[in-house]
Amino acid sequence: MKTLFVLAVGTALGFVLAHRVNQTAQGREFFTGLDSRLKQFSSAVVDGYRSREAELRDHA
Numbered sequence: 001m002k003t004l005f006v007l008a009v010g011t012a013l014g015f016v017l018a019h020r021v022n023q024t025a026q027g028r029e030f031f032t033g034l035d036s037r038l039k040q041f042s043s044a045v046v047d048g049y050r051s052r053e054a055e056l057r058d059h060a
Helices: 002-022 025-059
Strands: none
């Protein structure tokens, strides 16, 4: 139970800190860049998954 409480408090503090950082110009720039990199990564994962799925379908 203590671990769950610590996890919840840590998550809440992380959100508060991210909100504060996002209020600055440098923070917004950081989160914009992070968002862009995460979108590129997720797009690459989806492309790889679809490619592998098509490859497996062709060989079946």
